Amino acid sequence: MQSMSTLVFDADDTLWENNILFIRVVDDFLAWLAHPTLDHAAIRAVLNDVERANAKTHGYGSRVFLRNLADCFERLNERPATEAERREIERLAAALVFDQVELMPEVAATLADLGARHELALLTKGDDAEQRRKLAASGLAAHFGSVHVVREKDLAAYLALTSELRLDPATTWMIGNSPKSDIIPARQAGWNAVFIPHPHTWELEHAALDPADTGVLQLPSFTALRGHF
Incomplete structure (x- = not known):
C-alpha cells in the first residue's frame, strides 16, 4: 500500500x-x-x-x-x-438521456475504501451541466473532495489542476480508460497514471502508450485499485 x-x-x-x-x-x-x-x-x-x-x-x-x-x-x-x-x-x-447511469462493478465500495486513505478528485471533460447531471445520477459525488469539468483534458488542463489544488505530481495519480485524455497528458504533467482499459473506449481516445513507462500502472478492473492504493 x-x-x-x-x-x-x-x-x-x-x-x-x-x-x-x-x-x-x-x-x-x-x-x-x-x-x-x-x-x-x-x-x-x-x-x-x-x-x-x-x-x-x-x-x-x-x-x-x-x-x-x-x-x-x-x-x-x-x-x-x-x-x-x-x-x-x-x-x-434521444436515447442519450443521462438521468440514470450504469456504474462499473463495485465502484462505490471501491471509492469508499480508497477515500479512507487518500484524497479523491474527479476530472472529466465535456458539457459542464451534462457531466454534473451524470455525477448526480451516479450517487458518487460525496466521494470526491473536488469536481472539475473541462473542455479538453490536455496538458494545460492538468497543469492548471496541479496549480489549483497545489498537487505534488509525484504523489498524484490520474485514473482512467483513455490513453489520449487520461494517461498521456497526465504523464506529461509529471503525474503518475493508472490505465484501466475499457472494451468500448471511443476511437478518438485511442493512442499508443509507452510500454517502458514505469509511471503508468495498468489494471484489469476498477476494483483492482484496492490492491495498489
Missing part, C-alpha cells in the same frame, strides 16, 4: 458506462441511413472525421453528438437534411 496520494478519477467509461450508449445510437443511425454505395465501416469513417473536427470547435457531449450525426448526414447526401430527417436524427439521439 502507498502512503497518502491524490487520486484523480476520469468519469465516463471509468466510473460508469458511457460510450456504449453512443455506439448503440450510431448503429441505429447507420442502419437508418442505408447508404446506396458505402458500407457501415466507410460511413463510420466519415462520422469519425466529423467528430474529430467538431470536437475541436464545439467540444463534447450529447448536443455536439447530435450535430455530428446531422453533419455526417449532410456530407454523405451532399444536401441538408429535411425537417422530417432532422426529426428522425433527433429521435435516434
Whole structure:
C-alpha cells in the first residue's frame, strides 16, 4: 500500500458506462441511413472525421453528438437534411438521456475504501451541466473532495489542476480508460497514471502508450485499485 496520494478519477467509461450508449445510437443511425454505395465501416469513417473536427470547435457531449450525426448526414447526401430527417436524427439521439447511469462493478465500495486513505478528485471533460447531471445520477459525488469539468483534458488542463489544488505530481495519480485524455497528458504533467482499459473506449481516445513507462500502472478492473492504493 502507498502512503497518502491524490487520486484523480476520469468519469465516463471509468466510473460508469458511457460510450456504449453512443455506439448503440450510431448503429441505429447507420442502419437508418442505408447508404446506396458505402458500407457501415466507410460511413463510420466519415462520422469519425466529423467528430474529430467538431470536437475541436464545439467540444463534447450529447448536443455536439447530435450535430455530428446531422453533419455526417449532410456530407454523405451532399444536401441538408429535411425537417422530417432532422426529426428522425433527433429521435435516434434521444436515447442519450443521462438521468440514470450504469456504474462499473463495485465502484462505490471501491471509492469508499480508497477515500479512507487518500484524497479523491474527479476530472472529466465535456458539457459542464451534462457531466454534473451524470455525477448526480451516479450517487458518487460525496466521494470526491473536488469536481472539475473541462473542455479538453490536455496538458494545460492538468497543469492548471496541479496549480489549483497545489498537487505534488509525484504523489498524484490520474485514473482512467483513455490513453489520449487520461494517461498521456497526465504523464506529461509529471503525474503518475493508472490505465484501466475499457472494451468500448471511443476511437478518438485511442493512442499508443509507452510500454517502458514505469509511471503508468495498468489494471484489469476498477476494483483492482484496492490492491495498489
